[in-house]
Amino acid sequence: MTIQTIIGILIPFAGTSLGAAMVFLLKDEISKNLQRMLTGFAAGVMVAASFWSLLQPALESAEGMGKLSFLPAAIGFLAGIGFLLLLDVITPHMHMNHEGEGPKSGFKRTTKLILAVTLHNIPEGMAVGVVYANIIAGSSLINTAGALALAIGIAIQNFPEGAIVSMPLRGEGMSKGKTFLYGVLSGAVEPAAAVVTIFAFSLVTSLLPYMLAFAAGAMIYVVIEELIPEMSEGGHSNWGTIAFSIGFVLMMVLDVALG
Numbered sequence: 401m402t403i404q405t406i407i408g409i410l411i412p413f414a415g416t417s418l419g420a421a422m423v424f425l426l427k428d429e430i431s432k433n434l435q436r437m438l439t440g441f442a443a444g445v446m447v448a449a450s451f452w453s454l455l456q457p458a459l460e461s462a463e464g465m466g467k468l469s470f471l472p473a474a475i476g477f478l479a480g481i482g483f484l485l486l487l488d489v490i491t492p493h494m495h496m497n498h499e500g501e502g503p504k505s506g507f508k509r510t511t512k513l514i515l516a517v518t519l520h521n522i523p524e525g526m527a528v529g530v531v532y533a534n535i536i537a538g539s540s541l542i543n544t545a546g547a548l549a550l551a552i553g554i555a556i557q558n559f560p561e562g563a564i565v566s567m568p569l570r571g572e573g574m575s576k577g578k579t580f581l582y583g584v585l586s587g588a589v590e591p592a593a594a595v596v597t598i599f600a601f602s603l604v605t606s607l608l609p610y611m612l613a614f615a616a617g618a619m620i621y622v623v624i625e626e627l628i629p630e631m632s633e634g635g636h637s638n639w640g641t642i643a644f645s646i647g648f649v650l651m652m653v654l655d656v657a658l659g
Contacts, residue, residue, distance in 0.1 A: 480617025485621065
């Protein structure tokens with residue numbers, strides 16, 4: 401594994417850590433409007449990354465199948481959706497009610513919030529691992545700049561995510577140091593997932609289009625199941641929509657300009 405690859409898989413983790421560090425700079429709670437904007441921005445980045453950095457290369461890598469070239473992308477995408485759906489079913493999961501409040505138990509709410517964000521970071525780590533595995537294998541579908549664009553895009557998305565984890569925990573009375581640590585740990589799964597994906601890809605390189613689409617499906621599931629409802633609940637939901645658009649365009653620009 402090259403230095404470039406190591407740096408690439410650590411960039412998203414750095415984004416989460418920097419976001420978690422906001423607990424030292426901001427007041428104890430994030431305003432509802434700011435949280436909607438951060439969530440909407442993250443959703444926009446993930447949707448754009450899912451298409452330009454994952455689904456498009458998946459379709460291109462299967463062009464040799466002719467009119468059936470859509471099959472690997474379709475199968476992989478649905479498998480990614482199904483994987484996250486299964487995780488949601490078999491593990492404790494944090495869902496906010498319409499008033500924006502979680503379960504009454506502070507401990508359970510904290511535990512579920514951290515677990516939910518950690519689970520959501522798995523497909524992002526997989527996405528980075530897939531593109532760098534593709535580069536290691538010498539494929540022409542994704543270059544180093546394109547992989548870096550994806551890593552930076554996910555890091556940008558992870559920045560508000562890190563803050564969204566740490567700030568509510570601080571609001572519950574947890575110390576700043578502890579909330580920062582939990583925020584950092586929630587992102588540590590990303591480089592781990594990336595490394596596992598790289599080694600898995602090295603064993604079965606023919607799975608490239610399926611793995612790219614799988615990561616895309618998992619990311620889209622997170623957007624639909626968690627981010628869009630959170631950015632739209634309550635009044636002034638247009639702030640979330642505007643932030644979504646900005647995040648989408650920014651990731652598109654990064655991918656096209658660097659790719």
